[in-house]
Each structure stands twice: as structure tokens, then as C-alpha cells.
Amino acid sequence: MIAKYEFKVTDPKTKNIQTYRLKIERDESCDIDPFECGNVFFHTLHKDYSGKYPTGYSKDAFAECSEVDDCVKILKKSGYSAAIVRAYIHSGISLTVVNANEYPFNDQWDSGTFGILFFKPGEFGRGRQQPKSIEAFVKSWEDIMAGNVYGFILERYDMETEWEETDSCWGFVGDDVEGILYHQPEDIKEALIQQHPKVFDTKKKAA
Numbered sequence: 001m002i003a004k005y006e007f008k009v010t011d012p013k014t015k016n017i018q019t020y021r022l023k024i025e026r027d028e029s030c031d032i033d034p035f036e037c038g039n040v041f042f043h044t045l046h047k048d049y050s051g052k053y054p055t056g057y058s059k060d061a062f063a064e065c066s067e068v069d070d071c072v073k074i075l076k077k078s079g080y081s082a083a084i085v086r087a088y089i090h091s092g093i094s095l096t097v098v099n100a101n102e103y104p105f106n107d108q109w110d111s112g113t114f115g116i117l118f119f120k121p122g123e124f125g126r127g128r129q130q131p132k133s134i135e136a137f138v139k140s141w142e143d144i145m146a147g148n149v150y151g152f153i154l155e156r157y158d159m160e161t162e163w164e165e166t167d168s169c170w171g172f173v174g175d176d177v178e179g180i181l182y183h184q185p186e187d188i189k190e191a192l193i194q195q196h197p198k199v200f201d202t203k204k205k206a207a
Helices: 068-077 129-146 177-182 186-195 202-206
Strands: 003-010 017-026 040-044 081-089 093-098 111-119 149-158 162-173
Touching: 003 186, 017 186, 068 081, 068 111, 093 129, 111 129, 129 162, 162 177, 177 186, 177 202
Parallel strands: none
Antiparallel strands: 003 017, 017 149, 040 111, 081 093, 081 111, 149 162
16 A cells, blocks of 8 residues: 545535545556557667557668667658657666757666657647657656556445445556546545645645
């Protein structure tokens, strides 16, 4: 279990106070594929990781590439936009999107060019918003690869059966507190925000 939050909810009709708890646990059976939309692809440059290619493409299409820039040119000629992804791999994996000549990680032994993300123009928006959208996609991908995917179990306390499960949902990637809140009934959502504001009051956290 990652975390557990106990809280109370007052029934607006009966005025009875009911005790609940929300358990957040790692999603051990996660099978999320960040590329399942079929509009974003990846050419891998790492021997231990596979790429994601559109129909008619494979790693062999880049066999003549001696430099990353050469691969990017091939993709652009085919009508794709491209972003270089670098990785730090050591007891886990960290990914980031960079410009061609940037090296964000200081460890030269465990970091390097991971591959090239490619997609049709406009897939991640345009202008200033595009780099942020690409970085958000890569961060979610990193979380999925690292196993940072969670689910919740909502339980209600009953004197006879003690804790009774009333709801659950899985597949929340990273620190998706807002996603977990979104799945709760309004009274549960309000109680969590009021009684555990440091975790669930996303407005205060963002301030």
C-alpha cells in the first residue's frame, strides 16, 4: 500500500456521520501502452528497448543513419515532426526531451540518446504549447516504464463487517491526484479536500 486516508462524511438527509478510507496502491497489473493511440511513434536507439513504428515502418528504415540528425531528416522527409529523447538508466529510468546538442544528464556512463519520438505535425499542438505537451507525454511514458501507476480502493466502515469496499479504479499514471478525485462522488471529493488538504487540495498545491 502506498497511502491510506481516513475521513468522515455526513449524510445530508439523515445527518449520520459515516467513516470512509481511501487506499492508494500500486497497479501491479498495469498494461497501459502510451502509444496505443496510433498517432505517436518511437525509433529506439537502445538495444534493450523496442521501438513503436507505424505501418510500413520498422527499425530497418533507419539502417543508414549514422547520426541522430540523419534519422530526424528521414522522418521530416516523410512528413513527421520529431523530438530527441535522452535517458538516464540506473536502477530505474529517467526520460527527457532535448534539443539536438543538449545533454541533460551529467552521468556519461548511464545516460545517452534513447531514441526519437515522431508524430504528425499538430499531434501535440503547435507553438509554445507543443514542447510542454511532448514533455508531459514523455513524463507519463517514463512513469509507466518505472511502474508509477496506481489505483484506489474506497471503503466504508460498517460495525458488522468493518471495512466494506464501495468502489475502486486503477490505471492512474504518476501523481494523478486530480484523476483520483474526479472519480469520487461529490461528497467524498469535498471531504477528502477538507480533511486532507495537503494531498487533495490541488488548488493550494499549485499556488
